[in-house]
Amino acid sequence: MNSFVTHLEGAIDGTRLQARQPQTLHEGRPIWVRYDLNAIRRAVDRDRLAARETSLWRYRELLPAEPGSAIVSLGEGMTPLLACERLGAKLGLGDLWIKDESQMPTGSFKDRGQTVAITMARHFGIERVAIPTAGNAGGSMAAYAARAGLEAWVFMPQDTPLINQLEARQAGARAYRVDGLIDDCARIIREGQQRMNWFDISTLKEPYRIEGKKTLGLELAEQFRWQAPDVVLYPTGGGTGLIGIWKAFQELAELGWLETDRLPRMVAVQSEGCAPIVRAFESGERFAEPFEHAATIASGIRVPVAVGDFMILDAIRDSGGTAVAVEDSRIGKWMELAARTEGLLICPESAACVGAAEKLRGNEWLAPDARVVICNCGSGRKYPHLMSAELPRLPREGPIDWNAVQSVPY
Secondary structure (H helix, E strand, O other): OOOOEEEEEEOOOOOEEOOOOOOOOEOOEOEEEEEOHHHHHHHOOHHHHHHOOOOHHHHHHHOOOOOOOOOOOOOOOOOOEEEOHHHHHHHOOOEEEEEEHHHOOOOEOHHHHHHHHHHHHHHOOOOEEEEEOOOHHHHHHHHHHHHHOOEEEEEEEOOOOHHHHHHHHHOOOEEEEEOOOHHHHHHHHHHHHHHHOOEEOOOOOOOOHHHHHOHHHHHHHHHOOOOOOOEEEEEOOOOHHHHHHHHHHHHHHHHOOOOOOOOOEEEEEEEOOEOHHHHHHHHOOOOOOOOOOOOOOOHHHOOOOOOOHHHHHHHHHHOOOEEEEEOHHHHHHHHHHHHHHHOOOEOHHHHHHHHHHHHHHHOOOOOOOOEEEEEEOEEHHHOHHHOOOOOOOOOOOOOOOHHHHHHOOO
């Protein structure tokens, strides 16, 4: 595997940074990975990618792994892109698709970032990694760290969904609950850095998770036969996925791999209970103020302050997109709607995107014939506490009253 990485770049001011050593933040802000795209164009035939392995590492030239790096993989990538006609009809959309990340190894899109971040951590000789999480990131990091033989520390709010707690512990991580939100967990990691000598794999606090997440955009382009969708709706907490997808389409455009000049409009979706990006977008700000008293049942987007806030807002504005907040109380209903119309058990964060599609179609921001993609970032099976159903019971013996059975409401 040849590396086409030329350098790292401070996202806040463009400062050129050394790529062949561990990096975290620059001026307290995230770092981009930059590539020699001209060399990649000469080295890679786009149309031969289909013959490669069905893994996100099929795009290896656009990823940061170095020659000699041992790839830490659980078989992630190339998830289904599903046409959703019945759900689309309910929302007034004739060309709706769901990119279903629930079929990733640990059940969420977080695996994309972790396969790349942990691969690079091991390449640099890092032995201990730490992460704050409000949902799937902790379990994913724990799994990839176990695969790589690294020691993992996971800190999560005390009300993080139980399955997310258990999967991190089951994978051998030192997992702790914290009385607070994800930013409190991040503070603990910062304060423990000198004493514990761990490498912080928080969202956008190292440069490589975003490179894994950008493969979502690369896959979308390939699955749409190198066309871009009109709109991508993305549940936005830390925002790595949204930023990564936009970065992917920018790189594809520069490579000349897209069949049209049009790039997707990016939509950041948040809950009204935690909407710092929406508030900043609507007020015309480039940076988002911390969102006080953040609360939402979609724990993955309960991020009151994002270190990459300006990167999210830049992507939205540069793409001609928008930011929208939806009613938290309706998220469970949108989960149910997706399951009943398409058989998809989507996570609550992505259910918020269903609500956003409904809202944006209602105010005509979305045209009825727009090709719209919702990213289902994880499996709804991880959130049994959001599904309530007491099934009717039938007797063990005796005749069945089928009229009564049919009259039970569903």
